[in-house]
Amino acid sequence: MLPKFAVRIMEPKKILLIGAGKSATTLIEYLLDHASMESWKLTVADMDREIAQQKVGSSPFAEACALSIDDVPLRQSLIKAHDLIVSMLPAHKHIEVAQDCVAFGKHMVTASYVSPEMEALHEEAEAKGLLLLNEMGVDPGIDHMTAMEVMDKIKAKGGEIIGFESFTGGLMAPGSEEGPWKYKFTWNPRNIVLAASGGAVKFLHGGKFKYIPYHKVFRRTELIDLGAYGEFEAYGNRDSLRYQSMYGLEGVDTLYRGTLRRPGFCQSWDVFVQLGATDDSYLMEGVGEMTHREFINSFLYYSPSDSVELKLAHMLRLDLQSEPMRRLKWLGMFEEEPVGLSGKASPATVLQHILQKKWSLAPHDRDMIVMVHLFDYKCDGVHCHLRSHLVVEGDDAQSTAMAKTVGLPMGIAIRNILNGTIAMRGVRIPVHKEIYAPVLSELSVHGIGMQETFLKGGLPAH
């Protein structure tokens, strides 16, 4: 029901947002802020109705409801009753929502990678005049948009792209970087523990296809220096080759996407990878009685006397006083402290549980999103290097940089879909000017935009 002071005479557009977790905070704020002006009605659905209600507050434009995504009749009746569906569910849950959206003729927005099952809906969605917009968060999301804006500009000036590298990281802001890892979970912890485990990293370098298996990903890092923001290290992020055609980069020599951490993170994280402690494919026995120390020991050879520390250091050819050993000690990995889970659990679940004891945000903690693009191109016969970068800091543990940089592009895209500015249809990601132009324009109003630095050459003014 529209409040009395609404002057537009039109049906309100109905938005259904499914999954009201931490990452949805900024998005819900954005939708509530614009609901009156845009004549929107928002329904926030979550497994836990209380969480949805907290986010919605007392807004007259929104209501909360309880929804278990596996409750098909309720899910479908909710989807039928709305115009646009936003899924903030875990990535593997999007497809059921997407299939309903196509069946019932609704647009959909997610921040997740397009799965093959999602891709398969493209033609039917397009034929029915529906947009299923994915990869609309920060990484993937803002990275696609800010990269395409620059590359379209270079091409428009007659330039030829030779190489493109892109790096993003969800980190802690200076002042909140306590401990040697300088890291906390600002996003789904499970995704962090399983990072890079989904398959080989694939990329192009110097015209050659390159592949890195999971157990080498955290050893093949490169250093990125962002001046006042300090140094970062990058490890390879999934299949970069996927983006060759999406970005229109068929002829390039180099194409690489990476994830940023503070220097030293990867060498230490690699200890968990080498141990097999990030494996999610089987359940360990006796987790209920397991301590942190026993967890680590279960990946090391048996000895009635040798210490866990020495066995680990020896296996990984580390000095006992080395940085990775120091970081593991800081995490309490060698303590006889109970893990605190029961029954059986995968190594990844146990590791996540231990890490959450140290890596959970305190209320005052401020996080930081860092994004860097490196463009290598030829223009008017000159070989040029352009770097663009973006740094967004969070306000506190609620209003994180992660929630902002995921929520704002989604919110802006939703506004532009519902007002008709974005008229593309089908299964899409934001590499098209029709999508990225209005979103980047409004993001800059919120202080989110890339700074460009010509490291070599430039762009002609013409």
Place this chain on the structure above:
Amino acid sequence: MLPKFAVRIMEPKKILLIGAGKSATTLIEYLLDHASMESWKLTVADMDREIAQQKVGSSPFAEACALSIDDVPLRQSLIKAHDLIVSMLPAHKHIEVAQDCVAFGKHMVTASYVSPEMEALHEEAEAKGLLLLNEMGVDPGIDHMTAMEVMDKIKAKGGEIIGFESFTGGLMAPGSEEGPWKYKFTWNPRNIVLAASGGAVKFLHGGKFKYIPYHKVFRRTELIDLGAYGEFEAYGNRDSLRYQSMYGLEGVDTLYRGTLRRPGFCQSWDVFVQLGATDDSYLMEGVGEMTHREFINSFLYYSPSDSVELKLAHMLRLDLQSEPMRRLKWLGMFEEEPVGLSGKASPATVLQHILQKKWSLAPHDRDMIVMVHLFDYKCDGVHCHLRSHLVVEGDDAQSTAMAKTVGLPMGIAIRNILNGTIAMRGVRIPVHKEIYAPVLSELSVHGIGMQETFLKGGLPAH
């Protein structure tokens, strides 16, 4: 049709063998040898009828037929027309045959590990009076039977098993061990390339559960010295914990199954694992134009000038003249020789194709099966160590030790199922005396049996 000299007046038992590849040679010989006496009629079905016909020869007790396993009507009509079905198909193809067997009331025998889908048929098979006998080859197969015979004997004498380790390898016989690897493919090459990649190795040691991830399996080896047969090294084989209840070893401290190679094999094979060259989860680009050298280079960092050899040696911290580098050179991995495949292929497929150039059996090559069990037990208060071992050598590239040690136990089991000696029903593996006793007894007639050596203590005569 029975020949005239058959004196028994009874319907012939009809055996259907599906998959007439190299590994089926000895089994088919065994079945043909016993067909007259046992009153059997054998049908050998293969995708390639010619191969089936070659194996069947001019035997009056057998016929060959063409069968694509995905041709469901033909497959089912064949299964319906026989009493016992032997599947020599690749492991993942057994389940369709097994489901048909249960549906149409037929016994089944395979040499493969019991999959969860196969296990799920247990109750229905048992209720219908059917035996689906799996793991009936050499490893798994002879290992189960020879281990259980000793352990049942120890228990019968009042002994208590503390630990059990078992090792098997398909190797080359002395005199056929050319080259530094002392190895050739004597079994499905694809299985060898993917060995250990299916999940973490799981075992018990000193009362502790231990887990080894794939990328560390070939670095955690142990040496086994078999005197005149020389030394072997063992790497962990899958999930040993699975066998704890199957072997009745609930209270043991140590339970480990391993695979044997000649010393040095594992360190060199680990180079492929570390590179990601055994990955079967994605397809590489441009395999059609790829050389051996380029295949290796695709897993190494880009450089316009550094050699593939140096990059590899550096990445894996190897000397350029080290044993693994020497073995890779012997395989021709650094040659600019075309791989010889077209289109796209997984790293594992490319690697297998390159390895087959060097690791295929020559007609005169003789292979060798080596099996070693180590039993740790207490009897009359004495702590005892017993080792049993078996070595079987092949005759040539046709009559391999592998084909014998897989085919004979299957053939003997089939005979004892059809004559009623093995009367167990359900989904089984040969850990039961009713199965292993008649099979081991007849195997010893064929010269296949374990030699026992008491390393410490013994067994009471009583």
